[in-house]
Amino acid sequence: MRWMLAAVLVLWGASATAEGWHEPARGTAERRALMDAMRPQAELIFGAPVEFVVSRLRVAGEVAFASVVAQRPGGEAIYIQATPGWQSGYFMPDADWTAGQALLRRTGSGWAVAAVYFGATDVWWAEPIYCAQFGAVIPEACP
Numbered sequence: 001m002r003w004m005l006a007a008v009l010v011l012w013g014a015s016a017t018a019e020g021w022h023e024p025a026r027g028t029a030e031r032r033a034l035m036d037a038m039r040p041q042a043e044l045i046f047g048a049p050v051e052f053v054v055s056r057l058r059v060a061g062e063v064a065f066a067s068v069v070a071q072r073p074g075g076e077a078i079y080i081q082a083t084p085g086w087q088s089g090y091f092m093p094d095a096d097w098t099a100g101q102a103l104l105r106r107t108g109s110g111w112a113v114a115a116v117y118f119g120a121t122d123v124w125w126a127e128p129i130y131c132a133q134f135g136a137v138i139p140e141a142c143p
Contacts, residue, residue, distance in 0.1 A: 021060040021137050031057065034064055037111040038102050042070050045085035045118055046078050046098070055099075060136035064104040064111065065125070070118065071098065085118070095119035103134045 024031035035052050042050045052068040072078055080086050080097045091097050100118035103125060104111045114133070117124055123141055125134070131142030 019060075019136075019139055021058040023057050024059060030059065033111050034059075034066060034104060035068075037104055037113055038066060038068070038100075038116060041102075041113055041116050042100065042118065045090060046070055046083045049073055050078075058137040062106040063134050063137055064102075064106075065134060065137035066102045066104065068100055068102075069098050070100060091119045092121050095121050101125055103130060103137075105133075 024034065031054075034057065035054075038052065039050060042052075049072065050070050051073050052066075052070060054066065054068050056065065056067040058065045070078060078098055080091065085091055085097075097119040099120075100116060101120065101124070102116040103114045105114045106112075115125070115130065125138055126141035131138070135142040
């Protein structure tokens, strides 16, 4: 059974390498920098403070893709009706409000968000304009 798990992990890592992207490990400076780049936009929508649970995080050269769920520090849920985003009408009805995706670009001073959306009801990052620039980190969305 252990050898099967090891084989799956090796194949999964090989798949990521074959795709040309890697996932920054938990606790690394690169992962922290990516989350810190997303945090100001999330705090405008949800109010501060916000932390993220990472679903997917991919980096290829100068671009990155993140799929996250926003929450309060310590795992506390965000009460969406009390957020600036709810008050301003940002959220669509019946959306998964705290789920978000971002496309990021490395700059001279770190990472910057090129596009981000929380509570999306579709795969907004699959548009040709994003595929042209970020296809290396979203290959399944870009033919």
